Amino acid sequence: MCMTNNIPQGSIPIIDMSNWEDPKVAKSICDAASEWGFFQIVNHDVPVEVLKNVKDATYNFFRLPAEVKNKYSKEHSSSNNVRFGTSFTPQAEKALEWKDYLSLFYVSEEEAFALWPSVCRREQVLDYMKKSEVVIKQLLQVLMKGLNVDEIDEAKESLLMGSMRTNLNYYPKCPNPKLSVGVGRHSDVSTLTILLQDEIGGLFVRGNEGDDWIHVPPIKGSLVINVGDALQIMSNGRYRSVEHRVVANGSNNRISVPIFVNPRPTDMIGPLPELVANGEKPIYKQVLYSDYVKHFFRKAHDGKKTVEFAEL
Ligand SMILES: O=C(O)CCC(=O)C(=O)O
Numbered sequence: 001m002c003m004t005n006n007i008p009q010g011s012i013p014i015i016d017m018s019n020w021e022d023p024k025v026a027k028s029i030c031d032a033a034s035e036w037g038f039f040q041i042v043n044h045d046v047p048v049e050v051l052k053n054v055k056d057a058t059y060n061f062f063r064l065p066a067e068v069k070n071k072y073s074k075e076h077s078s079s080n081n082v083r084f085g086t087s088f089t090p091q092a093e094k095a096l097e098w099k100d101y102l103s104l105f106y107v108s109e110e111e112a113f114a115l116w117p118s119v120c121r122r123e124q125v126l127d128y129m130k131k132s133e134v135v136i137k138q139l140l141q142v143l144m145k146g147l148n149v150d151e152i153d154e155a156k157e158s159l160l161m162g163s164m165r166t167n168l169n170y171y172p173k174c175p176n177p178k179l180s181v182g183v184g185r186h187s188d189v190s191t192l193t194i195l196l197q198d199e200i201g202g203l204f205v206r207g208n209e210g211d212d213w214i215h216v217p218p219i220k221g222s223l224v225i226n227v228g229d230a231l232q233i234m235s236n237g238r239y240r241s242v243e244h245r246v247v248a249n250g251s252n253n254r255i256s257v258p259i260f261v262n263p264r265p266t267d268m269i270g271p272l273p274e275l276v277a278n279g280e281k282p283i284y285k286q287v288l289y290s291d292y293v294k295h296f297f298r299k300a301h302d303g304k305k306t307v308e309f310a311e312l
């Protein structure tokens, strides 16, 4: 596919990754991360076959009878790292979100083979994660360069992408979509999120003027990338995590598969020392990442409020 890096009017940028090291492409990635917080990538290194397989894996899991899926619910799952659920934080929500999910926190291949449901073809989910890592590293390298952080050493790599969670999301057809939502307004708590969506559509992003919602159109073979709160905090606000939501759909089921690329739960996150050393005034404090995530999951989705937890 031949794409320019132009931003279509009223739409989030679409970036061709085939020459990702080209300074012009690198600039369009950094600009997209600071102006929009969201973009789509095409001609990336994740093979189409891998994307197809992970979608099949998702359908396979959600087609299972309720009693089989329930083996992975909070009450029954043998591990916190594998969790089937509905909505987001049901105990804190006034109305549930019209969504089921299977959340898979990656620890090791060995653990994934032991604990992840075999029916969802864990090899395929693992392959999607592994192949996406290449793209994640390219994006992080470019984004760090944009902050004048030229080297991503082992410690920095671990801070930026030391843990990963893949969710298989299923939004069943909703009898009265006007009365419900797929996912409420929120920003992600990740460093970056890599999202595969199917052809149905329904993801909306807060526009950079702040008062409009922009649809993220499904593009065959593309991946949607968004900045999460952790990167907003580490970049001292230069890259923005942006509110997004998913509408409920009255005619079709929809699936999506985000990979949340996160710091490790035990990491302290705050503005990167390189930025502060340059004389920049920090606008966030250092917080323990697991505390930040706990704060996010304790409440219902509430737009961009989570990040206030780290504000100075
Ligand atoms: O399904 C989507 O398109 C987005 C899902 C989402 O925002 C999330 O899981 O954080």
Ligand SMILES: [Fe+2]
Pocket (backbone or CB within 6 Å): 186, 187, 188, 244
């Ligand atoms: Fe999200």
